[in-house]
Amino acid sequence: MSKNAQHHIENNPEFKGLNVNNGVSQPDAVDNESVKRFLKKKRKLLSVQEYVDGILKRDITILSKAVTLVESSNLKHQNIAQEIIARCLPQSGKSIRVGITGVPGAGKSTFIEVLGKYITGRGGRLAVLAIDPSSELSKGSILGDKTRMEDLSTDKNAYIRPSPSAGSLGGVARKTRETIILCEAAGFDHIFIETVGVGQSETAVHSMTDFFLLLMLAGAGDELQGIKRGIMEMADAIAINKADGNNVEKAGMAKSQYSNALHLFPRKESGWDPKVSTCSALQNSGIKEIWDTIEKYKMLTQGNDYFFNKRNEQSAYWMHETIEEQLKNNFYRHPEIKEIVKEMELKVLNNKISSFVAAGKLLEMYSKLK
16 A cells, blocks of 8 residues: 555545545744744834834835824823824824715715825825724724725825724724824825714714715615704715716706705805715716815815814814813723722612712712822
8 A cells, every 4th residue: 555545545446536645744833932023023113203204204104103103002102102293293284184974885985086096196195094983892993995995005195094993983083183193294285084984973074174075876765864964064065976877867966955955054154155066986077076176165264264263173172072081091991990880880780879870979989089
Protein backbone atom coordinates (compact mmCIF):
# COMPACT_ATOMS: atom_id res chain seq x y z
CA MET A 1 0.00 0.00 0.00
CA SER A 2 1.37 3.43 -0.92
CA LYS A 3 2.12 6.08 1.66
CA ASN A 4 -0.66 8.23 0.24
CA ALA A 5 -3.16 5.39 0.63
CA GLN A 6 -2.09 4.84 4.24
CA HIS A 7 -3.07 8.40 5.06
CA HIS A 8 -6.29 8.44 3.05
CA ILE A 9 -8.51 5.33 2.89
CA GLU A 10 -10.21 6.85 -0.15
CA ASN A 11 -7.05 6.01 -2.15
CA ASN A 12 -7.46 2.23 -1.67
CA PRO A 13 -7.97 0.36 -4.97
CA GLU A 14 -11.53 -0.60 -3.97
CA PHE A 15 -12.56 3.06 -4.29
CA LYS A 16 -12.34 3.56 -8.01
CA GLY A 17 -12.07 7.06 -9.39
CA LEU A 18 -10.99 8.60 -6.08
CA ASN A 19 -7.61 10.10 -5.38
CA VAL A 20 -6.90 12.27 -2.35
CA ASN A 21 -3.54 14.01 -2.21
CA ASN A 22 -1.72 14.83 0.98
CA GLY A 23 -2.07 18.42 2.09
CA VAL A 24 0.85 20.83 2.15
CA SER A 25 2.94 20.95 5.28
CA GLN A 26 1.86 23.62 7.76
CA PRO A 27 4.14 26.60 8.33
CA ASP A 28 5.70 27.21 11.71
CA ALA A 29 3.52 28.98 14.26
CA VAL A 30 3.82 32.76 14.26
CA ASP A 31 6.04 34.13 16.98
CA ASN A 32 3.61 35.81 19.39
CA GLU A 33 6.32 38.14 20.67
CA SER A 34 6.97 39.37 17.13
CA VAL A 35 3.26 40.05 16.65
CA LYS A 36 3.11 41.97 19.92
CA ARG A 37 6.12 44.07 18.95
CA PHE A 38 4.56 44.78 15.54
CA LEU A 39 1.23 45.84 17.02
CA LYS A 40 2.93 47.97 19.66
CA LYS A 41 4.98 49.71 16.99
CA LYS A 42 1.92 50.14 14.78
CA ARG A 43 -0.10 51.75 17.57
CA LYS A 44 2.66 54.10 18.70
CA LEU A 45 1.28 57.58 19.31
CA LEU A 46 2.85 60.65 17.79
CA SER A 47 3.40 63.88 19.67
CA VAL A 48 0.63 66.49 19.57
CA GLN A 49 2.82 68.75 17.42
CA GLU A 50 3.50 65.90 14.95
CA TYR A 51 -0.25 65.39 14.53
CA VAL A 52 -0.84 69.12 14.07
CA ASP A 53 2.05 69.51 11.59
CA GLY A 54 0.81 66.52 9.59
CA ILE A 55 -2.74 67.89 9.45
CA LEU A 56 -1.58 71.34 8.34
CA LYS A 57 0.58 69.69 5.67
CA ARG A 58 -2.57 67.91 4.41
CA ASP A 59 -1.23 64.45 5.25
CA ILE A 60 -4.35 62.25 5.04
CA THR A 61 -2.75 59.42 7.01
CA ILE A 62 -1.96 61.72 9.94
CA LEU A 63 -5.43 63.28 9.68
CA SER A 64 -7.04 59.84 9.89
CA LYS A 65 -4.94 58.94 12.93
CA ALA A 66 -5.96 62.19 14.63
CA VAL A 67 -9.65 61.52 13.86
CA THR A 68 -9.23 58.05 15.38
CA LEU A 69 -8.02 59.71 18.60
CA VAL A 70 -11.08 62.00 18.54
CA GLU A 71 -13.33 58.96 18.21
CA SER A 72 -11.55 56.92 20.87
CA SER A 73 -13.11 56.36 24.29
CA ASN A 74 -9.63 56.03 25.84
CA LEU A 75 -9.08 58.94 28.26
CA LYS A 76 -5.44 59.39 27.22
CA HIS A 77 -6.47 59.53 23.55
CA GLN A 78 -9.20 62.03 24.34
CA ASN A 79 -6.78 64.37 26.12
CA ILE A 80 -4.35 64.26 23.17
CA ALA A 81 -7.24 64.82 20.73
CA GLN A 82 -8.38 67.92 22.61
CA GLU A 83 -4.87 69.41 22.43
CA ILE A 84 -4.74 68.73 18.69
CA ILE A 85 -8.15 70.35 18.18
CA ALA A 86 -7.14 73.41 20.24
CA ARG A 87 -4.06 73.96 18.05
CA CYS A 88 -5.98 73.36 14.81
CA LEU A 89 -8.89 75.63 15.75
CA PRO A 90 -7.32 78.87 14.42
CA GLN A 91 -6.92 77.20 11.00
CA SER A 92 -10.54 76.00 10.83
CA GLY A 93 -13.82 77.62 9.83
CA LYS A 94 -12.94 78.34 6.20
CA SER A 95 -15.28 75.83 4.58
CA ILE A 96 -18.92 75.60 3.58
CA ARG A 97 -20.58 72.92 5.70
CA VAL A 98 -23.51 71.15 4.05
CA GLY A 99 -25.83 68.75 5.87
CA ILE A 100 -27.46 66.10 3.67
CA THR A 101 -30.31 63.86 4.73
CA GLY A 102 -33.02 61.98 2.91
CA VAL A 103 -35.60 59.23 2.92
CA PRO A 104 -34.39 55.61 2.56
CA GLY A 105 -33.74 54.77 -1.07
CA ALA A 106 -33.33 58.40 -2.13
CA GLY A 107 -29.87 57.64 -3.48
CA LYS A 108 -27.83 59.70 -1.00
CA SER A 109 -24.54 57.93 -1.64
CA THR A 110 -24.78 58.26 -5.43
CA PHE A 111 -25.90 61.88 -5.10
CA ILE A 112 -23.04 62.76 -2.72
CA GLU A 113 -20.52 61.08 -5.00
CA VAL A 114 -21.73 62.94 -8.11
CA LEU A 115 -21.95 66.28 -6.31
CA GLY A 116 -18.59 65.59 -4.69
CA LYS A 117 -16.93 64.87 -8.03
CA TYR A 118 -18.42 68.12 -9.37
CA ILE A 119 -16.80 70.01 -6.48
CA THR A 120 -13.38 68.37 -6.80
CA GLY A 121 -13.57 68.85 -10.57
CA ARG A 122 -13.76 72.59 -9.95
CA GLY A 123 -10.66 72.49 -7.76
CA GLY A 124 -12.42 72.15 -4.40
CA ARG A 125 -11.41 69.75 -1.62
CA LEU A 126 -14.20 67.75 0.00
CA ALA A 127 -14.54 65.83 3.27
CA VAL A 128 -17.60 63.59 3.66
CA LEU A 129 -18.48 62.72 7.26
CA ALA A 130 -21.37 60.64 8.51
CA ILE A 131 -23.57 60.96 11.57
CA ASP A 132 -24.31 57.35 12.48
CA PRO A 133 -26.20 56.72 15.75
CA SER A 134 -25.28 53.00 15.47
CA SER A 135 -26.95 50.05 17.09
CA GLU A 136 -27.33 50.22 20.85
CA LEU A 137 -27.40 46.40 20.88
CA SER A 138 -24.47 45.48 18.65
CA LYS A 139 -22.57 48.78 19.00
CA GLY A 140 -21.87 48.43 15.29
CA SER A 141 -22.09 51.13 12.71
CA ILE A 142 -22.79 51.46 9.03
CA LEU A 143 -19.42 51.91 7.33
CA GLY A 144 -20.41 51.26 3.73
CA ASP A 145 -19.94 54.72 2.24
CA LYS A 146 -16.43 54.02 0.99
CA THR A 147 -17.62 50.99 -0.94
CA ARG A 148 -20.63 52.82 -2.36
CA MET A 149 -18.62 55.87 -3.44
CA GLU A 150 -15.89 54.15 -5.42
CA ASP A 151 -14.91 57.13 -7.60
CA LEU A 152 -14.98 59.68 -4.80
CA SER A 153 -13.08 57.46 -2.36
CA THR A 154 -10.12 57.32 -4.76
CA ASP A 155 -10.18 61.06 -5.50
CA LYS A 156 -7.04 62.71 -4.09
CA ASN A 157 -9.08 65.82 -3.22
CA ALA A 158 -11.76 63.92 -1.28
CA TYR A 159 -11.80 62.32 2.16
CA ILE A 160 -14.59 60.01 3.33
CA ARG A 161 -14.88 59.19 7.02
CA PRO A 162 -17.88 57.23 8.35
CA SER A 163 -18.61 57.55 12.06
CA PRO A 164 -18.06 54.65 14.44
CA SER A 165 -20.31 53.83 17.37
CA ALA A 166 -20.05 56.21 20.30
CA GLY A 167 -22.90 54.83 22.38
CA SER A 168 -25.19 57.80 21.81
CA LEU A 169 -26.16 60.24 19.10
CA GLY A 170 -24.81 63.13 21.16
CA GLY A 171 -21.43 61.45 21.40
CA VAL A 172 -21.23 60.75 17.68
CA ALA A 173 -22.38 64.26 16.80
CA ARG A 174 -19.83 65.93 19.10
CA LYS A 175 -17.01 63.84 17.66
CA THR A 176 -18.17 64.67 14.13
CA ARG A 177 -18.07 68.38 14.93
CA GLU A 178 -14.53 68.00 16.25
CA THR A 179 -13.59 66.07 13.11
CA ILE A 180 -14.88 69.01 11.03
CA ILE A 181 -12.30 71.25 12.72
CA LEU A 182 -9.47 68.86 11.84
CA CYS A 183 -10.67 68.47 8.24
CA GLU A 184 -10.87 72.23 7.76
CA ALA A 185 -7.37 72.64 9.19
CA ALA A 186 -6.24 70.02 6.65
CA GLY A 187 -7.44 72.29 3.85
CA PHE A 188 -10.84 70.79 3.04
CA ASP A 189 -12.97 73.77 2.00
CA HIS A 190 -16.17 71.76 1.50
CA ILE A 191 -17.61 69.56 4.26
CA PHE A 192 -20.58 67.23 3.75
CA ILE A 193 -22.28 65.82 6.84
CA GLU A 194 -24.49 62.90 5.93
CA THR A 195 -27.10 61.37 8.22
CA VAL A 196 -26.89 57.59 8.12
CA GLY A 197 -29.60 57.06 10.71
CA VAL A 198 -33.04 58.60 11.00
CA GLY A 199 -34.86 60.65 13.63
CA GLN A 200 -32.89 63.01 15.85
CA SER A 201 -29.76 62.74 13.71
CA GLU A 202 -31.18 65.41 11.37
CA THR A 203 -31.32 67.89 14.26
CA ALA A 204 -27.72 67.08 15.17
CA VAL A 205 -26.57 67.64 11.59
CA HIS A 206 -28.51 70.91 11.33
CA SER A 207 -26.74 72.15 14.48
CA MET A 208 -23.29 71.89 12.88
CA THR A 209 -23.85 72.88 9.25
CA ASP A 210 -24.40 76.07 7.26
CA PHE A 211 -26.80 74.64 4.68
CA PHE A 212 -29.28 71.77 5.11
CA LEU A 213 -30.30 69.75 2.04
CA LEU A 214 -33.20 67.31 2.09
CA LEU A 215 -33.05 64.62 -0.59
CA MET A 216 -36.41 63.16 -1.60
CA LEU A 217 -37.96 60.71 -4.04
CA ALA A 218 -40.94 61.06 -6.35
CA GLY A 219 -43.51 58.41 -7.10
CA ALA A 220 -43.37 56.74 -3.71
CA GLY A 221 -46.97 57.39 -2.70
CA ASP A 222 -48.08 60.52 -0.87
CA GLU A 223 -45.07 62.82 -1.30
CA LEU A 224 -45.54 64.53 2.05
CA GLN A 225 -46.49 61.48 4.07
CA GLY A 226 -44.04 60.49 6.77
CA ILE A 227 -41.96 63.65 6.45
CA LYS A 228 -41.68 65.33 9.82
CA ARG A 229 -42.63 68.98 9.86
CA GLY A 230 -39.42 69.76 11.76
CA ILE A 231 -37.18 68.31 9.04
CA MET A 232 -39.06 70.23 6.35
CA GLU A 233 -38.65 73.45 8.36
CA MET A 234 -34.91 72.86 8.73
CA ALA A 235 -34.38 72.36 4.99
CA ASP A 236 -32.76 75.19 3.03
CA ALA A 237 -33.35 73.24 -0.16
CA ILE A 238 -35.15 70.09 -1.24
CA ALA A 239 -33.86 68.02 -4.15
CA ILE A 240 -36.09 65.42 -5.82
CA ASN A 241 -33.60 62.78 -6.92
CA LYS A 242 -33.98 60.07 -9.56
CA ALA A 243 -35.80 62.46 -11.92
CA ASP A 244 -35.04 60.36 -14.97
CA GLY A 245 -36.76 57.98 -17.37
CA ASN A 246 -40.43 57.47 -16.61
CA ASN A 247 -40.02 59.33 -13.34
CA VAL A 248 -39.50 62.81 -14.80
CA GLU A 249 -43.18 63.75 -14.73
CA LYS A 250 -43.65 62.43 -11.19
CA ALA A 251 -40.59 64.38 -10.05
CA GLY A 252 -42.09 67.56 -11.51
CA MET A 253 -45.34 66.99 -9.61
CA ALA A 254 -43.42 66.30 -6.39
CA LYS A 255 -41.50 69.55 -6.90
CA SER A 256 -44.79 71.49 -7.06
CA GLN A 257 -46.13 69.74 -3.94
CA TYR A 258 -43.04 70.48 -1.89
CA SER A 259 -42.89 74.08 -3.11
CA ASN A 260 -46.49 74.62 -1.97
CA ALA A 261 -45.77 72.95 1.38
CA LEU A 262 -42.76 75.18 2.06
CA HIS A 263 -44.91 78.31 1.64
CA LEU A 264 -46.89 77.22 4.72
CA PHE A 265 -43.86 77.57 7.01
CA PRO A 266 -42.78 80.87 8.61
CA ARG A 267 -40.11 82.85 6.78
CA LYS A 268 -36.60 81.86 7.77
CA GLU A 269 -34.51 84.13 9.97
CA SER A 270 -31.75 83.93 7.36
CA GLY A 271 -33.94 85.76 4.83
CA TRP A 272 -33.54 82.81 2.49
CA ASP A 273 -36.47 81.26 0.64
CA PRO A 274 -35.96 77.45 0.49
CA LYS A 275 -35.68 76.12 -3.06
CA VAL A 276 -37.02 72.89 -4.55
CA SER A 277 -35.36 71.31 -7.56
CA THR A 278 -35.19 67.99 -9.40
CA CYS A 279 -32.07 66.07 -10.26
CA SER A 280 -30.75 62.73 -11.39
CA ALA A 281 -27.50 61.60 -9.80
CA LEU A 282 -27.52 58.65 -12.20
CA GLN A 283 -27.56 60.91 -15.27
CA ASN A 284 -25.63 63.74 -13.60
CA SER A 285 -28.40 66.23 -14.33
CA GLY A 286 -29.46 69.09 -12.06
CA ILE A 287 -26.32 68.73 -9.93
CA LYS A 288 -24.73 72.03 -10.99
CA GLU A 289 -28.01 73.87 -10.29
CA ILE A 290 -28.12 72.47 -6.75
CA TRP A 291 -24.59 73.63 -6.04
CA ASP A 292 -25.39 77.04 -7.52
CA THR A 293 -28.27 77.25 -5.02
CA ILE A 294 -25.90 76.49 -2.14
CA GLU A 295 -23.48 79.19 -3.29
CA LYS A 296 -26.31 81.73 -3.60
CA TYR A 297 -27.36 80.89 -0.04
CA LYS A 298 -23.80 81.38 1.17
CA MET A 299 -23.54 84.75 -0.58
CA LEU A 300 -26.85 85.99 0.85
CA THR A 301 -26.26 84.85 4.43
CA GLN A 302 -22.66 86.08 4.56
CA GLY A 303 -23.91 89.42 3.26
CA ASN A 304 -26.47 89.81 6.05
CA ASP A 305 -24.16 88.23 8.70
CA TYR A 306 -26.58 85.36 9.41
CA PHE A 307 -23.92 82.85 8.27
CA PHE A 308 -21.43 83.97 10.95
CA ASN A 309 -24.03 84.51 13.68
CA LYS A 310 -25.35 81.00 13.15
CA ARG A 311 -21.86 79.52 13.51
CA ASN A 312 -21.36 81.42 16.77
CA GLU A 313 -24.67 80.08 18.09
CA GLN A 314 -23.67 76.57 17.08
CA SER A 315 -20.37 76.88 18.96
CA ALA A 316 -22.21 77.94 22.12
CA TYR A 317 -24.74 75.13 21.63
CA TRP A 318 -22.01 72.49 21.44
CA MET A 319 -20.31 73.90 24.52
CA HIS A 320 -23.50 73.27 26.52
CA GLU A 321 -24.02 69.87 24.88
CA THR A 322 -20.48 68.85 25.83
CA ILE A 323 -21.00 69.99 29.43
CA GLU A 324 -24.17 67.89 29.70
CA GLU A 325 -22.44 64.86 28.17
CA GLN A 326 -19.41 65.14 30.46
CA LEU A 327 -21.59 65.53 33.55
CA LYS A 328 -23.58 62.44 32.56
CA ASN A 329 -20.43 60.40 31.88
CA ASN A 330 -18.77 61.46 35.15
CA PHE A 331 -21.93 60.58 37.09
CA TYR A 332 -22.25 57.05 35.71
CA ARG A 333 -18.51 56.32 35.86
CA HIS A 334 -18.25 57.18 39.57
CA PRO A 335 -17.55 53.84 41.36
CA GLU A 336 -19.76 54.55 44.38
CA ILE A 337 -22.63 55.83 42.24
CA LYS A 338 -22.47 52.66 40.13
CA GLU A 339 -23.35 50.57 43.18
CA ILE A 340 -26.02 52.94 44.50
CA VAL A 341 -27.69 53.10 41.06
CA LYS A 342 -28.22 49.32 41.14
CA GLU A 343 -29.82 49.55 44.59
CA MET A 344 -32.09 52.39 43.51
CA GLU A 345 -33.13 50.50 40.37
CA LEU A 346 -34.29 47.58 42.51
CA LYS A 347 -36.29 49.90 44.77
CA VAL A 348 -37.92 51.51 41.71
CA LEU A 349 -38.76 48.09 40.22
CA ASN A 350 -40.27 46.95 43.54
CA ASN A 351 -42.34 50.16 43.79
CA LYS A 352 -40.59 51.18 46.99
CA ILE A 353 -39.65 54.55 45.54
CA SER A 354 -40.65 56.56 42.50
CA SER A 355 -38.29 57.09 39.55
CA PHE A 356 -38.17 60.84 40.16
CA VAL A 357 -37.42 60.58 43.88
CA ALA A 358 -34.71 57.98 43.15
CA ALA A 359 -33.08 60.27 40.58
CA GLY A 360 -33.16 63.17 43.05
CA LYS A 361 -31.52 61.09 45.78
CA LEU A 362 -28.81 59.87 43.40
CA LEU A 363 -27.97 63.39 42.29
CA GLU A 364 -27.89 64.58 45.89
CA MET A 365 -25.51 61.74 46.82
CA TYR A 366 -23.32 62.52 43.82
CA SER A 367 -22.99 66.18 44.78
CA LYS A 368 -21.83 65.16 48.28
CA LEU A 369 -19.35 62.61 46.93
CA LYS A 370 -17.69 65.24 44.78
